Amino acid sequence: MFKKNLRIIHNYSKANKFPQCKNEFDTFSKTSDGIFKYRCEDIFKNFEGSDSIYIEPCVKVLKYIDYLDKNESLHQNTEYCMFLNYSLNNHMQSIPENKYNSSKFYKKIKTEYTGSPLNFDICDEEIKDINAIVRYHIEVLYNLYENFNKYISSCIPGSVPNCYFSDLCASIYKNSIEVCKTLFDTSFCNILKTFKDEYNAQIVRENSCYKTENVLSYPEVAYISKYLQAREGYVSLTNGYHMIGSNISPELYSAKHNIIIAVIVLLLIPFILFIMYKFTPFGSWLLSRAMKYNGIIEYMDEYDKKIHTGNSIKEQNTNEDNTYNITYNSLSQF
Template sequence: MPEAQEEEYYAIVNELPEHVNIINWAINDYFLSFNTEICKRFIIDHFNSNEKYINPCIGIVKYSHYLLYKEHAIHNESLQCKGLNYWLKNQIKDIQDNECDTSEFYEKLNLHDQANSYGINRCMKEMKDINDVLFQNLQKIYDLHDNLNEYMTKYMIEDETCCENASTCVDIYDSIITQCKTQPKSSMCNALKKFKDEYNAQMQKDIKCINVKKKLLYPEREETTVDKQREGEAHALSYRQSEQQEEDLSHTASPGLIPTKFNIIIISVVSLVVSMILFILYKFTTFRSILKNSIRKTKYMWKHQNEEYNELLLQEHESKNTEFGERLYSIAYHTS
């Protein structure tokens, strides 16, 4: 029998409560009257008249008949049928000495309705066996979304019991999220992460449930901290290795590839030697007198140039004063 893949069910688990509610409504309230004879014959033929199988049979027949009407069909028929498969698993899982899973039960019922009077074959492709472990985890996440939907509905009509639903969300989430410490990227954990985001977004606006946790956390944050620590250790190790390589290079380098620190040492030594040589030349040789004479000559040249420059400025100034005096005399003469 075909087995359901966990990825496809975890991807839609947030939408299952809505579809299961529609299935229950179609079974209990949509039909004013319904002939259950087909299911009575079915359990006699296949389950030795075990009455515990009659409600699953009636549910499938009614919902399949309900989907025959175009106004009830949605674009995503696969989602409707997965919802029916989940509902059926929940109906038959606790039947004592149950001998079949959802796909086998559905196939037997489809064959029983050979005329296809109720459209049972509509969901045949999506009827796949959901193993018990997968169903248990799906059921917990289903309950999370179901309680969150209840909280939102009650909150809008100011029903104070909405806080009980929010508190239930926290309890269920905390009980299952521990599994994601070792498998944070699994399909189940991705579904929990999606719920966490929806819950946190809703509770940010909450002003009623003051005693209920407003923000759910995800183990990925802890993992991120560990990753950063590991990354820091890796950088430190890389730095130590780089230093070691540089030290090794200093022992084996050729004259043309001397490391930087040796260049600094050589420059310092050369500067010191040059300074000592200049000091000796200045102190104990004629270099001192030559230097002094050169300095005196330079000073004399600068002094002589300054005197010539000052004399030139003085001559210019006297010339301007003479011209100005003559101009004043000329003005006075013409006025008289």
């Protein structure tokens, strides 16, 4: 679980660099497919049949690796390989009845490629399968930073900034921040929080596109603090009662305090009544009241028997009339 969380954090960590990676990728991917297309047709031998859908992504992978291989200054910049991984995951998931996930697809190309040497190891560590939720969150972060970069680029002295991009950033952020109210993906939310700080600082500094409604906020007060307090209080409760007060929230502590008082009162009442019954006049008074009450009950039982006997004949005489009345009422309501 810990390794999985680290992997998710790693996937988000360079998303702000992806727009730059895409610009470079789009530039060199427009070059001729050349020999790479033939190499991909050798790898996916049924290229005229079901494997034809894999030729295009295969060519792009080879071009990308070739570009990185020739630019040694990029070897240490993991965002380029992470962007390749993100793009490859998106493409593989868009193929109907896909036979390969991203990692298997990359491995097949690496092991079966027979052309001039390419250093596939450059991106080997970054090619991993990404689930749909993480891919969507990366897409959100990509769109945020792409529009934010366009907004910053338009903030040139002597020109009017393009507020369309700042407004678009605010809209995307507000639509995405709702998931952070439920602690759904804390890694994603931490990146959103960082973006919020960068964006707010920019619109205040630039000022031309500043709008009160576009100042971004982060939902980190009420729900998260109560959740953490409750969780810490539970851990303290398992370790010892004396630690509860310092960790649990005031509301939970008050409720627990009330429960303890109620239990103590329930235990004390029978004990107090027993003492009063044995050693005070309260016992004799209670006994006399009980005997009087029992006498009344016996009298009422005898009275009920007499009434029941007297009414039994009357009930038999009116039984047929009662049946008729019930049937009639039912028909009238129908």
